[in-house]
Amino acid sequence: MRHAFALAGLLALAAGPALAQPPPAPVTHVETVRDLAAVCDPQWGGMPRLEAIAYCQGFINAAGQYHTLTHPPGTAVRPLFCLPERRPTIAESGVDFAQWARATPRYAEEPALDGFLRWAQARHPCPPAPAGRAIRQR
Numbered sequence: 001m002r003h004a005f006a007l008a009g010l011l012a013l014a015a016g017p018a019l020a021q022p023p024p025a026p027v028t029h030v031e032t033v034r035d036l037a038a039v040c041d042p043q044w045g046g047m048p049r050l051e052a053i054a055y056c057q058g059f060i061n062a063a064g065q066y067h068t069l070t071h072p073p074g075t076a077v078r079p080l081f082c083l084p085e086r087r088p089t090i091a092e093s094g095v096d097f098a099q100w101a102r103a104t105p106r107y108a109e110e111p112a113l114d115g116f117l118r119w120a121q122a123r124h125p126c127p128p129a130p131a132g133r134a135i136r137q138r
Contacts, residue, residue, distance in 0.1 A: 033115030041098030
């Protein structure tokens, strides 16, 4: 029995730091663009990865729904972004947001929602407003 424990100890040492590091804590709060990017494209695996991706997708879905509710089609309130006819999936949006956040580190410490809206405006701009029609933007 003693040999089994010794062998297990040697295997753990041989495996290196990958086994020695505890898994990341579950995602429970996102504040900044950097935080949201980390959960939208996590660099770890296992259950924490799935939780992070679910958090990201929930955040994006909620932000998109809120934008739709506050910028209803056919009103004088111009939307901040306009999705194309072939809408990206929430998963595609999460990965693209994370790539955008890494490419634009100057926004890393901004609130996550501000960064999400910046990304959405950059990736999905609205067509110009029709001439002669006053449209207000919130």
